[in-house]
Amino acid sequence: MFDTSQYLNQLEKDSMNTYALMNPHTREKIMDIPECSNEQMEKAIQNGKRAFQKMKALTSEKRSLILEKAAQMVDENKEDFAKTITLESGKPVRFALGEVGRTVQTLKFAAIEARKLEGESIRLDAATNGGGRDAYTIFQPIGVVGAITPFNFPLNLVAHKVGPALAVGNSIIVKPAEKTPLSSIKLAEVFKEAGLPEDAYQVITGDGPRLGKVLIEHPDVEKITFTGSPEVGKLIKSQVGLKKVTLELGNNSALYVDESVKNKLKDIAKSAVTGAFSYNGQVCISTQRVYVHQDVFDEFLAYFKEFTESLKYGDPNDPNTDLSGVIDEKSQDRVLTWIQEAVDSGSRLVTGGLKQENGIEPTILANVSNEARVSCNEVFGPVVIVNSVKNAEEALEAMNDTNYGLNAGVFTYHLPQAFTFAHGLIVGQVLINDLPTLRFDHMPYGGLKSSGYGYEGIKYAMKEMVHMKFISMNYDF
Structure with a gap:
């Protein structure tokens, strides 16, 4: 069992206020959730920036083992996670259990891909005067990732952003939907116990447009990954500037x-x-x-x-x-x-x-x-x-x-x-x-037209959370 109260109490200490979290099926109040301030988000970004230094120093094996451990712990507590999903989202429990099962797979795929992110060797001697050099590419983590997630899959769609970010060595801040914050906090507690460096995965609760604006505009956030409406997605894309961005914006399948x-x-x-x-x-x-x-x-x-x-x-x-x-x-x-x-x-x-x-x-x-x-x-x-x-x-x-x-x-x-x-x-x-x-959960997943920009699916999301670097070694020098 992973209790969310300690995490919420810590957020509430510096929050502006609280808001009522409601059960969608009964429309009854579940509890009060901290309405975090902009300053809390800014502090989280600075904490995430420091945590990034620890994350990028971890070997791919270590990151993989942390993800494997987190997957195992979610699986061992699947009924508890499903109960939380059902409570905050109103999702029937058998579908909630299915979401938990998919989350376990998502984290397992991230653990596998953490060991496999490889560049390529490039034959520079294919070009005139290119001989005498060995050349290759590597992928390096980018830093702090800002994730804004929806209510309908409050655990697995968080895992689809957290898993790839951690697999490549980034830190991540999740701003969950106001209606469903508990699942993402419970997942943060799992990663803490699994051995993830402190503040490498943080959750900040509260108003989406206000807190999302801080993430989008802050110079120390290198990427925004968002799942939600086309209207908000288009607004984000118009505001992110040169940050990397992934948008999953729905469909009428x-x-x-x-x-x-x-x-x-x-x-x-x-x-x-x-x-x-x-x-x-x-x-x-x-x-x-x-x-x-x-x-x-x-x-x-x-x-x-x-x-x-x-x-x-x-x-x-x-x-x-x-x-x-x-x-x-x-x-x-x-x-x-x-x-x-x-x-x-x-x-x-x-x-x-x-x-x-x-x-x-x-x-x-x-x-x-x-x-x-x-x-x-x-x-x-x-x-x-x-x-x-x-x-x-x-x-x-x-x-x-x-x-x-x-x-x-x-x-x-x-x-x-x-x-x-x-x-x-x-x-x-x-x-x-x-x-x-x-x-x-491991297939490429991205939309055309108003359905999105960029790709999710573990391996494909990881490629959008790294920088590719080209390195040439002139051995005839």
Whole structure:
């Protein structure tokens, strides 16, 4: 068990005030969280700068062993971590346990890659007068990394920033979402016990825009890594100057179901329901737009409706619960408004669409125009559209008709068609015969258009947290 109270008490000593942390499912107060001051963030940056000197002096083996130990400790305390995720985010406990499992994998991958970050040998004698030299590249850590993380994966998305930063020898400061600070603090306590140098991983709680501005503007912060909305991401990119930056900004993930997979419709529909409604659709790559070939549309929609209506709303601590309260009342009202707008403009409400205590009934809409907000924006709620298309060409055009470009999925048995989608979809990741909600923690993960800038995925994130240095040795001198 890793207690967060000592860490929070230390933050509160110098904080401006506190704010109430609320349980999203019950809307009851959990505890008070320190509203840290700008001065606390500045002090954390200076502490992180000193910790960086210790981090970069560690061997890659030592950094790897610390990450391995942290992964082991998270695994040994998975029920405790899952309980914390469920408490602060309202995520049903079985999905919270899945997030903890992924976090263990994320840290293990970081431990492996910490030993593998290698440069290359360069043949300078390939150039005129380049002979007599040995040349190579190395990667060096950059310093203090500032991480701003969202509420929906309060542990694993923190690990996706912390793991790579520590693996290469940086220090990192995490500004977690105001609604979900506890998981990141609990992870900091794990790293402390795992032997990480003091202040190499710090958590500062409080107002995101205010504290994030300190991170962005401070000259001793070398990189900003952010997961959140496109609006905030674009603002950050306009303000970071010459700092390195990685932005993961969401999606309205599209899926195409081809007529060639008719014998698999029931299985695909069942999987798509999970992809659409897990954690109330509050997932960056939640399956939001489904395009189905007209020849199998009615059959697919019948299966999809059946599985959707079998989902159970209830206490997120119940292992049988599928859906629970959404993150807050503002989000609930926004999603319900978007549903009603779609219905008013001619969309067909297949099922759901109503408020359900502090949540929303899992909702299917059909015949939805691309201009409707439930289609062209990221809903971040339990809503999915299912539209009929005449052919693959129409599906590809509709899937690309968006400002986002993170993940997309295609189910087809036609190999040429699979390649057409793989090359034609304007997204960072194309999943053939898989849902767009698929993500493995070591794969490259980055978006096009308004979905992001730069790449996550352990090895790929590490490359964005280092400087590459070229070294030439003239042995004929």
